[in-house]
Amino acid sequence: MTPAGLAPSDPAAPDAARDPGASAAAVPAPAEDPGTPHAAAEGPGPLLTAGFSADVYAISETQVLRRYRSGRDAGPEAELMRYALAHGFPVPKAVHVGGPDLVLERLHGPTLLQALAAGVTSLHEGAHIMTDLHSKLHRIPAPPAWAPSSPTDWPHVSGGDVVVHLDLHPGNIVLSEAHGPMLVDWANARTGTAELDVALSALILAEVAVDAGGEYSEAARVLLAAFLAGTHLDVRPVLAEAAHVRANDPALVAGERELLGEAVGLVRSMENVTRD
Ligand SMILES: Nc1ncnc2c1ncn2[C@@H]1O[C@H](COP(=O)(O)OP(=O)(O)OP(=O)(O)O)[C@@H](O)[C@H]1O
Ligand SMILES: [Mg+2]
Incomplete structure (x- = not known):
């Protein structure tokens, strides 16, 4: 997910013509x-x-x-x-x-991103949804026999004792009418460490926050602060690794890669305030 993708223009799931017979x-x-x-x-x-x-x-x-x-x-x-x-x-x-x-x-409901942009969900509640999904996910032990489709697949993360998503952000959370918040887009999911997963979410939010001209810069900063305050994990030790993973994300465009250094600095400074 890219900062540019963290925009409310992400299409909703319009209920257009259907083919109920399809299987x-x-x-x-x-x-x-x-x-x-x-x-x-x-x-x-x-x-x-x-x-x-x-x-x-x-x-x-x-x-x-x-x-x-x-x-x-x-x-x-x-x-x-x-x-x-x-x-x-x-x-x-x-x-x-x-x-x-x-x-x-099929899930019915807006993404968390759309709900935040519409003011239907508060930034504080959005942060809570993110930390809650992280902690639920990281309680799941790594499946012993799982392997990515190719060892050269991005992201080049190996090891870790739990399931990680590595792209957990508001655009990948659907607020399902039937089930509540649900996590989609498991393209980067693998086995790893909880800290790295949380650090990646923090960096994704921080990239939006440091984009000074961006429409959602201020909101992303508040969301990031609430997210970091709500997690018990200290991401500082894995920030460099998370930045490396992000920098090699094929979905990242040039301008976004340039924001990464500043994003790392923002997360680090917020963590210094919260944890020291
Ligand atoms: N099971 C589902 N039911 C309904 N809508 C879904 C479902 N899975 C995904 N979507 C919708 O499709 C969007 C894109 O899905 P997904 O993130 O998996 O694709 P992507 O190509 O990785 O997208 P992006 O590059 O924007 O991250 C989601 O934000 C959500 O709105
Ligand atoms: Mg996605």
Whole structure:
């Protein structure tokens, strides 16, 4: 997730025309045109959103298709999502996976980002939702046999004793009408340490906060402060590692990478105030 992506213009999930008869087996073949962001190919139903790496289509009232444009294998993240769900974590059910296609339980409701931007959810409550999801996730032990689809996959994080998401931010949290806050976009999920996961969330918020011209700079700063105050973990020891992971995020554009140093400084200074 990029700071630019942390904007309220993130499309909602419009309930357009549906195909209630569609099923996982009816999902068409993957797009032929990988790697072109926002160039959605034909899907099994209306396109809900086109993110950096994936298109999300409505299949029916109860299911969506998330499809990687690059052809990347969604198998490993589906496995982690199912594992987390089995541990009681709030994640949509992975109904079917086949290559880059992942059929998911459809959630209805705004993202936390949209709710914050609309003033429906307070910054304090938003921070609480983020810290709560982190602490629930980090109670899940690393699955012994799990491995990413390719050892060269970004992010190059290895080891750690718990499940981590590494992209937990308001744009990846859906406030489901039926289930409450649910975590989506498990592209970066793997095994790792809780500290690194929390540090990445902090850095993502900080990148928005230090973007002085940005519309959400002030709100992101308040959200970050509340988020750091609400977590029991001290992220300072892993900030450099988190910045390295962020700097190598293929979804980061040039201007955003330049904000990283300042973002690290902001998180460090807030932590110094909170923890020393
Ligand atoms: N199971 C779901 N039900 C309903 N909507 C969903 C579901 N999963 C994802 N979405 C919607 O699609 C959006 C994009 O999904 P996701 O973050 O997984 O894709 P992405 O390509 O990684 O996007 P980005 O680059 O913006 O992070 C989410 O913000 C959410 O609004
Ligand atoms: Mg996302």
